[in-house]
Amino acid sequence: MPTRPRPEPGPTQIPHFGLYGEAGSIEDPAFVHIENITSRSSAHGWVIKPHRHGRMFQVICMFSGGVEVRLDEQVHALQGPWAITIPPGAVHGFRFEPDTVGMVLTLAEPMLTDEAHRRSQPYFETLLSTPKTIAFEQNGALLAQLQHFLQQIDREFNRPDTGRALMCEWLARAVLMTLRRQLDLHGISAESATTPSATLAAFRQQVETHFRDHWSVVEYAATLGTSAARLNRLCKQLLDKTAKAVPQERLLLEAKRRLIYTRSNLDEIAYDLGFQDPAYFSRFFKRNTGLTPGRFRSENNFDTTPE
Incomplete structure (x- = not known):
């Protein structure tokens, strides 16, 4: 688990998590982290209690199994291939079915919002605005593409090759563009944002x-x-x-x-x-x-x- 909570919250507070327990902000715009759902959740009984992240954007990509997910005030029961996007500040919690297969991709928010990446903002704005659940077809081309990019990030993340950080950043953007295309395919990329x-x-x-x-x-x-x-x-x-x-x-x-x-x-x-x-x-x-x-x-x- 790359995250751990800050000091014990009061009874009415929602835990606020930071990468590797850091309370400060993440300033590195190239930050990317990836891990599988099993390593993240199985040690906790496949349950991640509701919490939020300050400056992290997360994508949960589930390829098989099921999950009950809380996103802000809504609860969704999902089965099969889904992606769940979690913008900074959104409250989220999970109850996975045992042996659910998938990946968790975490990005530092500055990587997605700073001036150097302004060209990509019109494409990713809808992903950054509100939490979303995005359905994929089991044998669909975009699901295969999503799996491929995530596998490449996982490979880069675990090998000290030249340009690893840049490669991870480029591949992360490819993941986000794949999610945006899947939203467009379902005609929901322009939904309103009021949360x-x-x-x-x-x-x-x-x-x-x-x-x-x-x-x-x-x-x-x-x-x-x-x-x-x-x-x-x-x-x-x-x-x-x-x-x-x-x-x-x-x-x-x-x-x-x-x-x-x-x-x-x-x-x-x-x-x-x-x-x-x-x-x-x-x-x-x-x-x-x-x-x-x-x-x-x-x-x-x-x-x-x-x-």
């Missing part, structure tokens, strides 16, 4: 578009048709952080990327990220990391010498 996890997904998409604009929580809430107070409650409930922290963390992540991977000077980075005053950018960065931007760049071994 709390859908609101959270929409908020993250707005953050990705506007984090450089330094929007307030009130401005984000207005675009989502909700109140700042409700958005803040939602983030605290599903992410264990305030709504204000979400765009702040995205801004900080982009600053780190610019400092490590570009040759822009500090003033250019500050202005590109929407700071009107480079000194304020430096204070923002140090307040959140304990380091000045220059020190952070130096400690990450970035060579600013012109080629």
Whole structure:
């Protein structure tokens, strides 16, 4: 099991899980993990109690057997080949039939939402918005394709070959595109999104578009048709952080990327990220990391010498 719960929750709380028990956010956009349903569930009597993940997107692909799955407030009984998609923040729990066969694919949310992957967002938005159960035909071509991609990810994940992380990321996108095509085949890819996890997904998409604009929580809430107070409650409930922290963390992540991977000077980075005053950018960065931007760049071994 790659997950374990945080400290024991109160009686009215839903456990919030992190990969390998980490309480912090996952910043690696190339993160992919895969395991089979048996190794994940058999040791727990084939039951996974209701819980949620903050910044992980999960796909449960069941090839044979059965499961009773809770997704937010709905319960589904599924038999045979199904895929279950679980966006960040969605409450989910499982009661598998013994010897159910399938795979569990876990992806770091930044891999699916950051600016570098904007082209794929229109295809995957429906998968990221709400939990979904996706039926497959037993001998269908898309099921065979899904199994093939998952087997390839499993092979890459367990072999230290060159470019393993990139290969896993590319194959994970192929899995998601296969799921999207199966949704289209059943004519349900455009279904409405009204659940709390859908609101959270929409908020993250707005953050990705506007984090450089330094929007307030009130401005984000207005675009989502909700109140700042409700958005803040939602983030605290599903992410264990305030709504204000979400765009702040995205801004900080982009600053780190610019400092490590570009040759822009500090003033250019500050202005590109929407700071009107480079000194304020430096204070923002140090307040959140304990380091000045220059020190952070130096400690990450970035060579600013012109080629």
